[in-house]
Amino acid sequence: MLHSLVPRTGHEPEDWKVKCISIRKRAHSFYKRLAAFEYRYLILELNLMGKNPKGAVIPVLNLKGQYQALQDEIQLAIQKVLSTQSFILGENVAALEEEIAQYCGVAYGVGVASGTDALLLALKAAGVGPGDEVIVPAFSFVATADVVGLLGAVPVFVDIDPASYTIDVSQVKASITPNTRAVIPVHLYGQPANMAELLTICEEHGLTLIGDTAQALGADYHESPVCSFGDFGCISFFPSKNLGAYGDGGMIVVKQKEQADLLKKLRSHGSSVKYCSEIQGWNSRLDEIQAAILRVKLPYLDQWNLIRAEHAAMYNQILGDVDGLIIPKTMSDRTHVFHQYTVRVPNRDAVRAMMLESGIETAVHYPIPLHLQPMYRSLGYRRGDLPVAEKAAEEVLSLPVYPELEDSQIERISLALRAAVESQVEVLLPIEA
Numbered sequence: 001m002l003h004s005l006v007p008r009t010g011h012e013p014e015d016w017k018v019k020c021i022s023i024r025k026r027a028h029s030f031y032k033r034l035a036a037f038e039y040r041y042l043i044l045e046l047n048l049m050g051k052n053p054k055g056a057v058i059p060v061l062n063l064k065g066q067y068q069a070l071q072d073e074i075q076l077a078i079q080k081v082l083s084t085q086s087f088i089l090g091e092n093v094a095a096l097e098e099e100i101a102q103y104c105g106v107a108y109g110v111g112v113a114s115g116t117d118a119l120l121l122a123l124k125a126a127g128v129g130p131g132d133e134v135i136v137p138a139f140s141f142v143a144t145a146d147v148v149g150l151l152g153a154v155p156v157f158v159d160i161d162p163a164s165y166t167i168d169v170s171q172v173k174a175s176i177t178p179n180t181r182a183v184i185p186v187h188l189y190g191q192p193a194n195m196a197e198l199l200t201i202c203e204e205h206g207l208t209l210i211g212d213t214a215q216a217l218g219a220d221y222h223e224s225p226v227c228s229f230g231d232f233g234c235i236s237f238f239p240s241k242n243l244g245a246y247g248d249g250g251m252i253v254v255k256q257k258e259q260a261d262l263l264k265k266l267r268s269h270g271s272s273v274k275y276c277s278e279i280q281g282w283n284s285r286l287d288e289i290q291a292a293i294l295r296v297k298l299p300y301l302d303q304w305n306l307i308r309a310e311h312a313a314m315y316n317q318i319l320g321d322v323d324g325l326i327i328p329k330t331m332s333d334r335t336h337v338f339h340q341y342t343v344r345v346p347n348r349d350a351v352r353a354m355m356l357e358s359g360i361e362t363a364v365h366y367p368i369p370l371h372l373q374p375m376y377r378s379l380g381y382r383r384g385d386l387p388v389a390e391k392a393a394e395e396v397l398s399l400p401v402y403p404e405l406e407d408s409q410i411e412r413i414s415l416a417l418r419a420a421v422e423s424q425v426e427v428l429l430p431i432e433a
């Protein structure tokens with residue numbers, strides 16, 4: 001329906017085109033808002049009917065509400081796959097690859113077994129191997145760095161920008177050596193990293209840019225999907241992600257057919273023709289049932305992301321004036337899809353325990369920065385080397401932000417957090433003589 005607003009002849013004067021694009025954008029944004037409103041209403045109704053009972057504890061993530069809302073569609077999609085008995089790389093995987101590629105504004109998607117495998121295959125396709133260095137932020141889920149070592153290469157950790165929690169671009173520049181082959185920025189918590197500067201650096205030095213978009217599907221950078229920036233966009237469909245499967249799953253999005261063909265070979269033991277392996281590969285495939293479920297969910301992703309942003313705005317409004325608490329900051333040239341709504345608090349573990357006593361679960365993403373993980377001891381990093389990541393690891397606290405939360409729950413969480421933080425600020429105040 002929205003496409004009919006765009007002129008089809010291609011001969012209209014320029015100002016017409018601009019007007020049409022703007023109308024389409026506004027219509028799309030209006031449609032998304034309406035859909036988000038309808039979804040929130042549906043959840044409210046389900047809650048009132050007692051289908052999704054609210055316990056005393058507010059979990060940090062509750063996927064049951066979303067399942068209740070989509071149950072009929074999902075069960076039908078699964079049944080259809082069962083009736084075909086085609087489970088691996090079938091029509092749903094092919095269709096999802098096209099749909100995700102289109103959603104990300106790129107030409108190709110290649111479904112794989114997980115977000116970790118998406119990163120691993122992207123590095124392998126980029127030719128990364130023993131003796132190479134790959135620059136990664138010190139503050140992320142461990143998968144970002146783990147894959148580097150699996151290929152015999154060395155992760156080189158750099159610090160993060162304290163405002164966005166994404167890779168510090170000036171440190172990327174300073175860490176490049178003749179062995180550097182690739183950079184993996186992580187769009188942490190759902191906010192894109194500074195891709196413009198990273199693109200320039202990677203172009204200047206001939207490095208591959210691999211976006212870890214595990215947490216940021218749907219986020220925009222400079223008004224384009226963040227997954228479309230760089231050479232490879234690596235997506236995770238882990239169940240807790242903004243677009244989550246009912247098991248593991250992942251996808252790599254790329255712009256060129258040769259890259260897609262290579263990735264397809266890598267995910268199937270290096271073969272494009274059955275039983276003929278041309279290169280070293282392995283088995284990393286997205287299965288049909290997961291793809292079918294994800295195809296049901298994809299049309300809802302924008303409205304869910306919008307609701308997450310509304311929740312974040314509500315938290316920001318209530319928590320903005322709490323002494324000692326730092327709320328998330330969204331950079332002006334990007335959108336944030338709030339995979340996590342993560343604040344920073346003094347005495348984080350005490351605050352967390354108090355929240356739990358008030359019946360509110362929270363999470364810590366992540367308690368140990370990557371350069372201090374025991375598995376990287378041999379690389380010789382020490383506490384104090386990357387202080388921004390280290391401090392973040394001590395202070396971050398993620399609050400529930402899933403779309404099915406109700407406003408009343410956000411108020412309850414905010415009030416509990418305010419009380420907990422204020423009690424800690426008092427504890428931490430210097431005692432006057």
Ligand SMILES: Cc1ncc(COP(=O)(O)O)c(C=O)c1O
Nearest residue numbers: 114115116141143214236237238
């Ligand atoms: C930033 C980041 N990178 C990579 C991954 C790995 O994805 P998966 O769990 O699908 O392997 C995750 C997910 O947990 C993640 O959050």
